[in-house]
Amino acid sequence: MxxxxxxxxxxxxxxxxxxxxxxxxxxxxxxxxxxxxxxxxxxxxxxxxxxxxxxxxxxxxxxxxxxxxxxxxxxxxxxxxxNFPQNTALEIANFLSKKKGISCQAYHLEGILLSGVGLVGLAKLSNRKGLLSLKRLIAMYEESKRSKTIRVKDFVNAVSNHQIQKFFVAAKTETGKIIEKELEEFPCTVETHYEGENGYLEIIPQGxxxxxxxxxxxxxxxxxxxxxxxxxxxxxxxxxxxxxxxxxxxxxxxxxxxxxxxxxxxxxxxxxxxxxxxxxxxxxxxxxxxxxxxx
Structure with a gap:
C-alpha cells in the first residue's frame, strides 16, 4: 500500500x-x-x-x-x-563566468546568486522560442524575489562566500550542449533539458x-x-x-x-x-x- x-x-x-x-x-x-x-x-x-x-x-x-x-x-x-566541495564550486563558477550569452545561477541555503545576461536574458532563454512578454518578465521578477535571488557582478567571488548546492544555466541549445560536453571534465552531475532553440543545465554534486x-x-x-x-x-x-x-x-x-x-x-x-x-x-x-x- x-x-x-x-x-x-x-x-x-x-x-x-x-x-x-x-x-x-x-x-x-x-x-x-x-x-x-x-x-x-x-x-x-x-x-x-x-x-x-x-x-x-x-x-x-x-x-x-x-x-x-x-x-x-x-x-x-x-x-x-x-554542497559542492568549495574548490569544485569555484572551478565551476570560474568556468561558467567565462561563457558569453548565458544566464547562470548558484543555489545556496538562503537564496540564489544570478550572473550572466540577467533577468531579462533568463526570461528569454527559458522560453523555447526566445520570446519575451511583459507578463512573463513580471512573473520572472516576482519569482526572483520569492527565491531571494541577488544579481552579482563577480560570480566567482560571490560563490566563494557561500556553500553551493546547485548551478543552473540557461542558454541557447547549441551553447548548452557545448557546455554540457565541457563539464564532463568536472566532478559533477549534469542534467539537461533542451526544447526548441533554448534549454537549461542543472549542475549538481556527484551522488x-x-x-x-x-x-x-x-x-x-x-x-x-x-x-x-x-x-x-x-x-x-x-x-x-x-x-x-x-x-x-x-x-x-x-x-x-x-x-x-x-x-x-x-x-x-x-x-x-x-x-x-x-x-x-x-x-x-x-x-x-x-x-x-x-x-
Missing part, C-alpha cells in the same frame, strides 16, 4: 499558468486528511518551492534543488544538505539526484521505497522513477521521462496529479479511466 507521493512542480503539479488547479488541490488535501504523506521533489530552490508547499499546507520536508536540500517548510529545519532525495525522505519516515509514488515530466525526474515503488509520467512529459515510467497520467492541464492520487491512494471512482502505459 502506498504511503508517500513525491510530486515534481513544473509541468506536473502546476499548469502552464503556474497555478495548482482547484481539483489537484482538493484531492491532495483529501489524501493528507486520510494520513497520506504528500511532498514536493523539485529542481527549484527551497524558497521557490516554498510557495507551493504553503498553498498545499505540506507538513513534511520537501526535496529541492535536485535532491541536494531536504528542508521542513513549517520550521525551516534543514534535514539534509549536500545527488531527486531519486536519492526520495530515498532519504522515505527513510526518515521508516517507509520502504515500495510504499512511494513519484510523479514527474522531465529528465531530472527519471532518477526518482527508478527508485519509487510506482513511477508516473505526465501526458505532457518528455518521451525520455515516459519511457522510464510505469504509468502515464493526464497532463498538467488536465489534473494528472489528482488522477494518480485518486487511482492509487484514494478509492477509485467507477467511471475513472487512467491512462496506462502501453505494453
Amino acid at each position: 502506498f504511503k508517500l507521493i513525491a510530486l515534481d512542480i513544473d509541468g506536473t503539479l502546476i499548469n502552464s499558468g503556474g497555478k495548482i488547479s482547484a481539483i489537484n488541490k482538493k484531492i491532495i488535501k483529501t489524501a493528507q486528511a486520510q494520513g497520506y504523506l504528500i511532498t514536493l521533489n523539485t529542481g527549484r530552490s527551497f524558497y521557490s518551492a516554498y510557495k507551493y508547499a504553503q498553498e498545499l499546507e505540506i507538513d513534511i520536508p520537501i526535496i529541492t534543488a535536485n535532491g541536494t536540500l531536504i528542508r521542513d517548510p513549517k520550521t525551516f529545519e534543514v534535514k539534509y544538505q549536500l 545527488a539526484s531527486k531519486g536519492e532525495g526520495l530515498k532519504r525522505l522515505a527513510s526518515m519516515y521508516n517507509l520502504t521505497l515500495d510504499q512511494t509514488i513519484a510523479v514527474g515530466d522531465s529528465a531530472n525526474d527519471v532518477s526518482m522513477f527508478q527508485v519509487a515503488g510506482l513511477s508516473v509520467a505526465m501526458a505532457n512529459a518528455t518521451q525520455y521521462a515516459k519511457s522510464h515510467a510505469k504509468h502515464i497520467t493526464f497532463s498538467n492541464e488536465d489534473d494528472g496529479v489528482a488522477a494518480v492520487i485518486k487511482e492509487f491512494m484514494l478509492t477509485p471512482v467507477k467511471d475513472f479511466k487512467f491512462i496506462k502505459k502501453a505494453q
